[in-house]
C-alpha cells in the first residue's frame with residue numbers, strides 16, 4: 431500500500447465522511463506548492479478554498495504564530511489580550527468606518543453573529559439569496575439558499591425568504607418593514623462563482639435603507655484582498671453595509687472569523703447575548719495581523735489585480751472548446767465550461783499536479799494564494815489545455 435493509500439484508509443476509518451468525495455492526503459505545503467503523502471507535488475490553485483491567502487507556511491505567519499503561542503496562547507473570554515484589539519482596530523481602519531468587531535472561529539459563526547444581531551432589531555423576517563452559501567450551522571444554514579444542504583435539517587430557525595440572486599426587483603418585493611436583515615455575498619463563491627449584475631449591491635443598499643433593514647455582506651470568500659480590494663464591496667460605489675462577515679483568508683490558515691458591525695448594528699449585541707471560548711484568541715489574531723501586514727507590505731492587492739488579469743485573459747485566449755468563458759472577481763475565478771465536466775476536470779487537473787475545484791457541474795473554481803507569481807500562472811496556463819483535453823476524452827470514452 432502506498433503512503434497515500436494508507437492515510438486514505440485511516441481517514442475512512444476514523445473521520446466522518448462529511449464531504450463524500452475521496453480526499454487527497456496532503457502532508458506538506460510551501461507557498462503555492464503542496465505535497466501528498468507519496469511525495470507528489472501540486473500547484474495549489476484552491477488555496478484551501480480561499481483560506482491560504484499567503485500560501486502555505488508563509489514566514490510571516492509562522493513567525494507571528496510562533497511568537498504569540500510562545501508568549502500568550504489563550505486568555506479565555508474572561509480576559510482580553512492585545513492581538514484581538516489590534517486586529518479589530520486594523521480591520522476598522524481598512525473599512526474606514528467606526529464600528530465594532532466580534533471575533534469567532536469560522537465563516538458560519540461569523541454569520542451566526544449577524545443572525546443574532548438581526549434578531550436583536552426586534553424584527554422577525556430575514557431575506558437571503560437562492561444559491562447563497564453562509565455556512566452549515568443551523569442559523570447560517572437557514573440563510574443558505576441551497577435546498578440540498580437545507581432539506582435534511584428542516585425546520586431551520588427563523589423566517590427566511592430566499593430571492594433570486596442579482597435581481598433587485600425580487601429583493602425589493604421581499605423586503606418589508608419587518609425585515610431585520612438582508613444577507614448577500616458580493617460574489618456567490620460556493621454556487622459557482624456567480625457575479626451579480628452591476629448596480630445590484632447598490633440597489634440592495636437602497637432597498638434596505640428604505641425599510642431600516644440591516645444589509646449584511648458575507649465577505650467570507652471575497653474579503654481580505656481576494657478580489658483585489660480589501661473588501662469586495664469597496665469596489666462598488668455607494669455601498670456601505672451595516673455588517674460584514676469575514677473568515678477564511680483572514681486567518682491565513684488559522685481558524686478566525688469576524689462579524690464586523692457599523693453604526694446602530696454595532697450597538698445591538700449586549701453583554702450576555704453571545705460568545706465563544708476561542709473567538710479572538712491571540713494566536714489566530716496574530717496570524718490575522720500577519721495576513722493584513724503582508725498584504726500591505728508585499729503589495730498583494732496589486733498582485734491580485736495583475737495576476738488575475740493574466741490568468742483570466744490567458745484562459746480565455748486558449749480558445750479551448752471546453753471553455754465557455756471566465757467569470758469572477760480578482761483571484762476568485764470560475765471557468766465556465768461548455769459541458770458539465772467540472773468534477774472530471776478537477777480530477778484530471780489533480781492527476782496533472784494542479785489543484786482546482788468544481789463548485790458546480792460546469793464551473794471550475796480557481797482561488798490561488800494572493801501572492802501567486804506570474805511564473806505559477808504560466809505553469810497553470812501551459813498545463814490547462816491538456817487537462818481539459820483529458821477530461822473531455824475521458825467523457826467520450828465513457829471511462830468515468
Ligand code: PMP
Pocket residue numbers: 479535536537538539541563564565566615619620648649650651677678
Ligand atoms: N460564507 C461563505 C460565503 C462561504 O464561502 C463559506 C465557506 N465556504 C462560509 C460562509 C462558511 O464558512 P466556514 O466553513 O468557515 O464556516
